[in-house]
Amino acid sequence: MANALDGKVTLVTGAASGIGRATAIAFAKAGARAVVIADIDEEGLDETAQMVRDSGADALPVKTDVSRAADVENMVAKTISAFGRLDCAFNNAGTEGVMAPTADITEQNWDRTLDINLKGAWLCMKAELPHLLAADGGSIVNCSSVAGLVGFQGAGAYAASKHGMVGLTKSAALDYAPTGVRINAVCPGVIHTAMIDRVLANDPGMEPAFTAMEPVGRMGRAEEVADAVVWLCSDAASFVTGQAIAVDGGLVAR
Numbered sequence: 653m654a655n656a657l658d659g660k661v662t663l664v665t666g667a668a669s670g671i672g673r674a675t676a677i678a679f680a681k682a683g684a685r686a687v688v689i690a691d692i693d694e695e696g697l698d699e700t701a702q703m704v705r706d707s708g709a710d711a712l713p714v715k716t717d718v719s720r721a722a723d724v725e726n727m728v729a730k731t732i733s734a735f736g737r738l739d740c741a742f743n744n745a746g747t748e749g750v751m752a753p754t755a756d757i758t759e760q761n762w763d764r765t766l767d768i769n770l771k772g773a774w775l776c777m778k779a780e781l782p783h784l785l786a787a788d789g790g791s792i793v794n795c796s797s798v799a800g801l802v803g804f805q806g807a808g809a810y811a812a813s814k815h816g817m818v819g820l821t822k823s824a825a826l827d828y829a830p831t832g833v834r835i836n837a838v839c840p841g842v843i844h845t846a847m848i849d850r851v852l853a854n855d856p857g858m859e860p861a862f863t864a865m866e867p868v869g870r871m872g873r874a875e876e877v878a879d880a881v882v883w884l885c886s887d888a889a890s891f892v893t894g895q896a897i898a899v900d901g902g903l904v905a906r
């Protein structure tokens with residue numbers, strides 16, 4: 653999708669790794685002028701910054717904990733001060749939290765999972781939207797999950813956060829539809845990133861189970877989600893808003 657985002661100023665959270673890193677690179681390859689990359693992991697951000705520059709865009713790493721309003725406001729303020737505008741944002745930072753049956757979820761795990769995944773996406777949109785409105789027709793994509801569309805055993809806090817993101821995305825899309833700002837979510841299936849590697853490190857026996865969950869017979873690649881995000885941010889998706897699009901190898905089609 654070369655030129656799909658020609659000259660745009662873009663932002664990706666959770667960009668030190670996985671789907672966020674792949675999307676930052678995809679934004680650059682799609683012609684973005686700049687990619688602001690945010691994460692708590694500064695070392696990973698520096699690596700991503702180099703990859704973005706190698707792919708032809710300006711990169712601005714900003715250390716950010718998306719669950720903290722002051723960090724998120726700083727992330728957007730640095731974007732505007734460096735590039736003067738914001739056109740597209742991928743609110744992707746997330747945690748899998750700790751898997752546990754509902755009655756065994758600790759309050760701390762519940763709060764941390766919801767704070768990063770759900771409150772984080774809201775804080776990002778709250779800070780980004782005034783600038784997207786000023787940019788006259790920007791686009792936001794939030795990273796939900798197939799766990800935002802269906803339930804998963806042992807994933808109560810994670811699934812609640814990701815279902816919440818779908819409701820937040822649809823409501824925000826309606827709030828801003830008349831302005832030309834489009835807001836959508838992607839719902840990845842099992843994508844082989846560090847998040848899945850952490851689960852496999854605890855339970856190597858899960859690999860065949862992950863593959864078996866996918867009707868296409870394999871886990872997805874981060875780049876396959878990134879391509880969907882680029883499309884949603886581009887003018888090719890100009891009539892698409894308020895959607896939660898599964899990028900999942902058919903997982904929720906069963």
Ligand code: NAD
Nearest residue numbers: 666668669670671692717718745746797842843845846847
């Ligand atoms: P990942 O662990 O590779 O990347 C997540 C990134 O988010 C990391 O760089 C991490 O440092 C960052 N992060 C975590 N907490 C943060 C915080 N408070 N503030 C800022 N950054 C923070 O995993 P991934 O698979 O690339 O996950 C990206 C997104 O995709 C997440 O929202 C995840 O829930 C979602 N997702 C992943 C899968 C999958 O199978 N991998 C499936 C569905 C949805």
